[in-house]
Amino acid sequence: MGRSPCCDKVGLKKGPWTPEEDQKLLAYIEEHGHGSWRALPTKAGLQRCGKSCRLRWTNYLRPDIKRGKFSLQEEQTIIQLHALLGNRWSAIATHLPKRTDNEIKNYWNTHLKKRLAKMGIDPVTHKPKNDALLPSADGHSKNVSNLSHMAQWESARLEAEARLVRESKLRSHSSSLLHQLTTTNPNTYVLVNSSSSGSTSAQLQIKWPSSNPSNNNIDLESSTSTLNYNSDQTNVNNASSSAVGSAIMKPAMIEFVGCSGSSETKEECGDKEDWKSHLSFTSLGLVHDHQTITMSMDAGSAWPTAIDHQVGYVAADMAAADQEGFTNLLLNNSDEVQSLSDGDHGGDSDNGGGSGSGSGSDYYEDNKHYWNSILNLVNSSPSESPLF
DNA sequence: AAAAGCCACAACCGCCTAGCC
């Protein structure tokens, strides 16, 4: 693909913009709109390339840009979305009105990344750097690993969703059918999160409408309600019924989109890596609330064929109500986080993990709330978002 | 007071993709 000649042209100015140049650009765009950026500099009397003009406009001159210090809420949003999306600044920026991707990127690189690193949190994985020191014999480390992998899976899910948006334009019939299904049938549930790669387990999340009043506070990520797949549990029915206990059971419709058909098997979608990325989901905007259902699935197990054919039993995970979990620790109380990393978990109840359990449990609870808050953030994201 | 180091942010660079011809 050809690359823009852009500012390589002789005679074009580079470097910081002067107030006069800003004024010319502003005046021109206010009067004519930007139109073709390539043609704009000449018309506006600027010795700049179109790309430079576009960047100056989008990152600085645009009237709907909010400048100045980031609020605590904005910081929290950035951290949560970065945990989920990585360095996809434009996607993050869609959730921060009036902030540009460039501004967010700079703020991350100069403030937030360093702050997390200073606290012993890996700014890439959003995990405490000394994870390996945490207890493993009780299985908590495995759960923590699962949770952290959710970010990778969520990323894959988002890519799949973006693909779905494109595909949906070509598949208006099926999309409208699904829309009708999810907006008219309160017992229809939509798969929203897929499972992890390269790990010993994986998680599936399913959303359902909030109209069921009896679903509150059921935590399927707890040790008693996590839904596990293994070679003995090859379908959703078996997995859920063996694990849910007192959780309320509801029939669910799960649709896989993205392999060429909804009933394809794992093999038809390729290997594990492939089928992970091929999982695609209905728009979150169709779901009435951000209640989630979580199941975990052993990545080494047989493909859960029952999922392909939609009906299984699932249960709700409503545990993410506490929005002031791990992230707020990161934002507000570095001492507590340091204590957490050191294995000294004497933080107060505000961290969402103040159940009085042991240190490993506290850590697990904090981490779980951290990721839950991220997922809730995503689930509550505007449906018009290009990603969600 | 001056030099060195650090920090924050604007701007640029280079790659990618969609769309047009």
Added chain:
DNA sequence: CGGCTAGGCGGTTGTGGCTTT
């Protein structure tokens, strides 16, 4: 179908201001 361009995006750099020595 392939070439070309515009626009978008993320990574990186340049520079001015501030702080420290």
